[in-house]
Amino acid sequence: xxxxxxxxxxxxxxxxxxxxxxxxxxxxxxxxxxxxxxxxxxxxxxxxxxxxxxxxxxxxxxxxxxxxxxxxxxxxxxxxxxxxxxxxxxxxxxxxxxxxxxxxxxxxxxxxxxxxxxxxxxxxxxxxxxxxxxxxxxxxxxxxxxxxxxxxxxxxxxxxxxxxxxxxxxxxxxxxxxxxxxxxxxxxxxxxxxxxxxxxxxxxxxxxxxxxxxxxxxxxxxxxxxxxxxxxxxxxxxxxxxxxxxxxxxxxxxxxxxxxxxxxxxxxxxxxxxxxxxxxxxxxxxxxxxxxxxxxxxxxxxxxxxxxxxxxxxxxxxxxxxxx
Numbered sequence: 049x050x051x052x053x054x055x056x057x058x059x060x061x062x063x064x065x066x067x068x069x070x071x072x073x074x075x076x077x078x079x080x081x082x083x084x085x086x087x088x089x090x091x092x093x094x095x096x097x098x099x100x101x102x103x104x105x106x107x108x109x110x111x112x113x114x115x116x117x118x119x120x121x122x123x124x125x126x127x128x129x130x131x132x133x134x135x136x137x138x139x140x141x142x143x144x145x146x147x148x149x150x151x152x153x154x155x156x157x158x159x160x161x162x163x164x165x166x167x168x169x170x171x172x173x174x175x176x177x178x179x180x181x182x183x184x185x186x187x188x189x190x191x192x193x194x195x196x197x198x199x200x201x202x203x204x205x206x207x208x209x210x211x212x213x214x215x216x217x218x219x220x221x222x223x224x225x226x227x228x229x230x231x232x233x234x235x236x237x238x239x240x241x242x243x244x245x246x247x248x249x250x251x252x253x254x255x256x257x258x259x260x261x262x263x264x265x266x267x268x269x270x271x272x273x274x275x276x277x278x279x280x281x282x283x284x285x286x287x288x289x290x291x292x293x294x295x296x297x298x299x300x301x302x303x304x305x306x307x308x309x310x311x312x313x314x315x316x317x318x319x320x321x322x323x324x325x326x327x328x329x330x331x332x333x334x335x336x337x338x339x340x341x342x343x344x345x346x347x348x349x350x351x352x353x354x355x356x357x358x359x360x361x362x363x364x365x366x367x368x369x370x371x372x
Contacts, residue, residue, distance in 0.1 A: 052096065052099045055091055055094075056103035056106070057102065058087075058103070059090065059091035060102070060106045060110075061106075062087035063088045066081060066083060066087070067084040067111070067127055083240075084123075085131050086247055086248055088107075088127060088128060090252060091131075092136070092138075092248075093139065093249055094257035096135075097132050097139070100131045100135050101128075104127070104131060108120045108124045118187075133172065134241075137164045139259060141163045141164065143160060143161060144162045163261075165268075165269075166267075167270045168271060170242065170309075173242050174302055174305040175301070177238040181233050181297045185293065191289070195290075199226045203226060230300070231300035237301070238304040239308075266313075266315040266358075267358075269312075270306070277298075277302065278303070281298040283295075285299060306349030309349035310344070310350075312349075313349060314331060317357065
């Protein structure tokens, strides 16, 4: 237990330092801030969710004592809570046959367990991303006008003060960016939390601390009701006001989840290609550099949800040759 406490405190200290690094104003602090959940996620996957809980409470308390209550709450919601809950879900398993699959009352081994579905974990990640983005925007105000005004000021600070009174296309562009700004923020939050969880699992697996088999990520699928939730969120985007902003955040987070499913589809449909590694590398590079090709991944993920592209592809493939 002492080891778990010490590791949790060390992980919490690392996460807190990365979270608070933005105060320095250095460019690298943005990367550190985005990777702040990583130490606690590694602790959760390697030593259990209790370890992440201890580290999260210690780190949030320290941030609150040094920088004030807002930083404490922000860290708890955006870093500690997702790390604890996602670590719990990743390690959540049950006997594959429902009860005594291991026999004679013995605890089931890892291969006998049915693990929490990756698609549902991805849905939880989208929920955390949407919640954190919404809370960040609500810190600017509780109505659409206040949020839009705050976002406009931030954009004007980025683009420079000379644009503030510029009429014409530039002014219209600022207004468009203010309107759509919550969407890329929610998509970025979903992507970064997913990457943090993947990196943490890789670190835990490499060190031999991941107490579950590595999942087949290309078979990940979101629950069927996710598509209905996405349609409902899109409909609420046209209502206007604060409801529309919150709906836009939820829509963007779910679309990013479908984009990640699109990558799983791409990994599946390229199985038979000899140049598979090249195609996948180009796809990841384009999305990482140009950003806009992520829309193609969204379309691919949605098409798989509606038409079952992976299922149709795998059915059309010939069975593997027998091993002599």
